[in-house]
Amino acid sequence: MPQLDRTPQARFITRLAAVLPLPIMQPVLDRIVRRIAASHSEIFDRLGSYRYSTYVIDTEDLPFALVLSPDPDQPKLRAVKRKDLPPHDARITGTFLSLFKLIDTGEDGDALFFSRTLLISGDTEAVVRLRNALDDVDGSIAADAAGLFGLTGRFVLSRLRHSTAPSL
């Protein structure tokens, strides 16, 4: 993996991940994905049969990747080590910050992709559907998820939104 200048956000998440080993992070991710599934059912309509697909969200500047299975009956979001990636239909690779912005501010995915900030491989239709599905959500998915965790959630969200990045 290439050496990456980590943003403050990525370093923050990495430190959190060090404190919360993957088995303990998992219930948190479960709550997040179930909350998103419950409050934004229209996402699944737009995914169509791709709700049964597996997406790898490769946050390249974090020590783990995320695996998403958006099945409305059993939505799953797991953090896995890169050596343990399961078979998957599509992979979206990008820095944590660019991926976070996608689901927080609805930052233009096209602009991110065209500047090769995001890289897509595998089933392109799966990715296009996911992108269109996420775009049909009012407000911020990230804020929604953070809302589950009260004060802690708001703290994490504001750390992640903190946009100035001091040079390393």
Added chain:
Amino acid sequence: MMTSNLPAVAALTLGPIAYHWSAETRRDFYAKIADETPIDTVYLGEVICSKRAPFFANDLPEIAERLIKAGKTVVFSSLAEVMTVRERRITTEMMTLGEAEVEVNNSAGLLAIDGRPHRLGPFMNVYNEETLSVLAGRGAHHVCLPAELPGPAVALMAEAAAALGVGIEVQVFGRAPLATSARCYHARAHGRTKDNCRFVCEEDPDGMPLSTRDGVPFLRVNGVQTQSETYLALIEEIAYLKEIGVSGLRLMPQQVDMVSVAAVFDDLRRGMIESNEAEERLSEICIGTRLSNGFFHGLAGYRRITKAAASFS
């Protein structure tokens, strides 16, 4: 309006030359068509680029006369794209010629010819029975369908056309028109624009080849037009076209022995040879160029399907 007695044998037609052939090449070509082929209807005219039109206008009357003397029906085809003052004038004038039959390729021509008998070319986007009905009601008595229309849709069009007393023509040979533009891609390839093109398209009488960056032949550039690399070829499908009542089989002029191509399709339409013999002869004539029939089968146009069951129900 003409009555719809379907002829026992579909007409064999020759579409308008898409390319910019030299005057000599063109004259020789049409002389052969007149004297050596059983082609029934010949479409004449510059359809792609208005800049080329004056060259053709010179010998057009002589060529038309030669073909008519040989017993061919001559139809004049109009421009597919009409935008400039000149193109608008050429088109309107062609619609008001009066005597000769005209094939309209742009809705600009429809205004002038509205209510009088005329033909519609493949650029008029007649895709369905409703559109056909509207235009037939305004004077269209013969329609050449878009090359991308799949077989089952062609059958439905033929059925609707028969009820309206309208002829249906389908392209059965030659490069498929895939796109048109206002920008000239021939000129662009040579670092020029349409205005100062110096007619560089004349260098490519069968279209300028475009390959992918892997070196795979993909498309052909013909001035403002983009065409398929492959020659569309409906061979096994001819029997089916006859069955469903298609009244015209269009051959597009390519840089191959078109007299022999016409002979193959003549034999096919008369049921005098089987598909495999036609296939052999055509492959020989077109050596070096792949054949395709994907559009007709609802698949990617570049693909070739053979031994398909002739059942589209």
Added chain:
Amino acid sequence: MPLDSATSELVCPAGTPAALRTAVDAGADSIYCGFQNETNARNFPGLNFTPDQLAGSVAYAHSRGAKVLLALNTYPPAGKFALWREAADLGAKLNVDAFIVADIGVAAYIKKNYPDRRLHLSVQAAAASPEAIRYYCETLAVKRVVLPRILTIPEIRQIKREIPCEIETFIFGNHGLMVEGRCSLTNYTTGLSTNMDGVCSPAADVEYRPEADGTLSTRLGAFTIDRFGPDETAGYPTICKGRYIAPGRPEGYYAFEEPVSLNLARLLSDLIGAGVNAFKIEGRQRSRSYVRSVVSAFRTAVDDVRAGREPDIADLLALTEGRKETQGAFETKKWR
């Protein structure tokens, strides 16, 4: 409600209900959208509106004084006309403010069954001359024509003098130089048709292939559309935006066009002067944030121009697809 040339209607794209609300809130006068099927020319996977979503969107737009235009701008192949008929019936029932059509049969159906509804002629009908436009106005009662992006301002002015209907022109977004509604490149390559299925270079046939040397090749079906070095900005493999090899161009070149985006913000007053009634922003497949940014910027720009002020359009550059901007054909014919 009749529109006059003083209106300068801002017509904005919406691929989802969220995008439509975003556009309305950002100041759009009209929003155009389509159903989740091949009746419109942006039939992308996971995009567009269900009937219920359209109903809700029309209510939202109307309550805020905005209009909804339903795109039915593809060509039904024989045997499938019922789908377009149903879409038209549904649109009429839901009180959309206009239908954007290309196929003559579809236009005739709406004219016959809903004679009081507005018909707008899509750019997919490729009506680029006064004669063509007049034909549609006289035979199908079309009230507005969306002009192809290839016309210059003097040409637009001339057209306006000779036609009885309103004019809508594109001012921002994806720039196509192929004649719309006449392209079978996608069907040739994939078996799905732009005209009949409303798709262009469909995602299902797209592959991004990273190569060992760090380059990225983009493919559509069996064909490589382009290749990008590590420092190059990649693009979606739209066929007419790819790079190819020709005799005399062995290095691979943009045979058809370079990926640029249209931005006519500086020509707004000229366009109004030429008689343009409505400005169209392209991008139903773009995100909410694109819609928000572009619509707000043009809302301000149009309002500025109409009040006699200089519009500020600096922020719009970042949104263009390939990072290159053009004013396209509108200023000069020299590019042809």
